[in-house]
Amino acid sequence: MKLYTYFRSSAAYRVRIALNLKGLPWEAVAVHLARGEQRAPGYRSIHPAGLVPTLDDNGLLLTQSLAIVEYLDETHPQPPLLPADPAGRARVRAIAQSIACEIHPINNLRVLNYLTGEMGLTETQKLTWYRHWVDTGLAAVEAQLAGHPATGRFCHGDTPGLADACLVPQIYNAQRFDCQLDHVPTVMRIVEACEALPAFQAAAPGVQADAE
Amino acid sequence: MKLYTYFRSSAAYRVRIALNLKGLPWEAVAVHLARGEQRAPGYRSIHPAGLVPTLDDNGLLLTQSLAIVEYLDETHPQPPLLPADPAGRARVRAIAQSIACEIHPINNLRVLNYLTGEMGLTETQKLTWYRHWVDTGLAAVEAQLAGHPATGRFCHGDTPGLADACLVPQIYNAQRFDCQLDHVPTVMRIVEACEALPAFQAAAPGVQADAE
Missing domain, CATH: 1.20.1050.10 (Glutathione S-transferase Yfyf (Class Pi); Chain A, domain 2)
Structure with a gap:
């Protein structure tokens, strides 16, 4: 999995934590928000709104940090990040x-x-x-x-x-x-x-x- | 189920739609945001932060509209409000x-x-x-x-x-x-x-x- 991330982004930081709690290997691709890299055509083709993070799971592009964490929890259930009830x-x-x-x-x-x-x-x-x-x-x-x-x-x-x-x-x-x-x-x-x-x-x- | 709601609140409106799509009977309790009723002690005992909506499901108090909709989808699966995959x-x-x-x-x-x-x-x-x-x-x-x-x-x-x-x-x-x-x-x-x-x-x- 490849995570488009910015070190200070709260939303990217949430997903980094979730990936680590799951013990999943992931590769970071930095998108420097303060320098405006999220508005460059390259990243716009990944995420049209230019927000981080985006998770690339084998070509499937996922956005919005909470949706990404729920996806990880559904596709890699152990250890769970949400309770069962x-x-x-x-x-x-x-x-x-x-x-x-x-x-x-x-x-x-x-x-x-x-x-x-x-x-x-x-x-x-x-x-x-x-x-x-x-x-x-x-x-x-x-x-x-x-x-x-x-x-x-x-x-x-x-x-x-x-x-x-x-x-x-x-x-x-x-x-x-x-x-x-x-x-x-x-x-x-x-x-x-x-x-x-x-x-x-x-x-x-x-x-x-x-x-x- | 009892929904603490304000007619113009987007978040309450989302939950009203979900309840109706599920065909669940619900009773509205109005909390008038523009008049500050969310800050009155009565509602503060229901929702300390004074936000709407709150869903009271038989005494279980649920907050945050998206969390409430997911709860409804898990406890009343038909018709589903999220896809299966x-x-x-x-x-x-x-x-x-x-x-x-x-x-x-x-x-x-x-x-x-x-x-x-x-x-x-x-x-x-x-x-x-x-x-x-x-x-x-x-x-x-x-x-x-x-x-x-x-x-x-x-x-x-x-x-x-x-x-x-x-x-x-x-x-x-x-x-x-x-x-x-x-x-x-x-x-x-x-x-x-x-x-x-x-x-x-x-x-x-x-x-x-x-x-x-």
Whole structure:
């Protein structure tokens, strides 16, 4: 499998974690977002909208990180990244989507660039924006996790899965923007447990071949 | 089943469509977002983050619209809202997420309110923002659909499913903000096919009990 990736992309980072948790061999093809490589004709022929990641599974091109992780879970069931019961699956997906649909889209690179470009906001306003959505979004995730009987060492029980694969990249990005994280102790405790695992360590932005 | 809903919420609208496609009986509990009812203690005890929808399935509280639809598909498999094959499932989820993770989050009510409130943008700037993300986001969805062999009368084949349940509410909202839609003919052709079905008609904002 070939993963079109950018070291700092949260969405690509999620898929890197999932591939590593599954123990699947994969090859990275770097698409440098900050240099605009996602808009070059070469990558546009892979992903017309110019987003990362794209997973190439033997010629089948897959997009959208959560859809890719579900695909990996269906085609390579062991170890599972979603629980077996519908209620548990719904809980894990809801936590993942609280990050992937409520926090990350509002704060990704193209949105931030549009705010300071076309919308004329200052860098300070951009940081206020970023931290506001991380702050409220992670508080919502903390509420999903803290005190819930299904929360274990990881987001759902004692094995890492889809929700953890979304949580760790979001915290990496929050820390890069110096967000305050004291209000989400359960989140931080789980992230620490994840970061002790080789699958997460090998997916981290800093150790990717395209890292700067 | 009890659905906490707001007539204009895209996310609630998706779940209404799914419930209707499944032919499941459900009761609506209105949460008036524009009046701030989602922040009242009563709803906060149902959904701490104060988002709609929440589905109450016999006491099990489910959040995040795509997770709810997947739950419905797992617990009430007929008619299926996702195809049977992993590649098809990945495609339908990717289309759904192109809407639910790339367009809608950037343009929902609380984000628009934050732009004109804390960020101090004008109403005109807000509309420019809204239309920009709808325009580029729907172009990406059109690229996923147009000319793809799996696209049929609906987003994937000739039966409506998860992707269609996301597409119709997004177009409803785009039309409400007078977005230009000439560049997405496949999208519009599919939306028209959906809107001919009773399941979609009964889920439309205008016919909900809380409609204004």
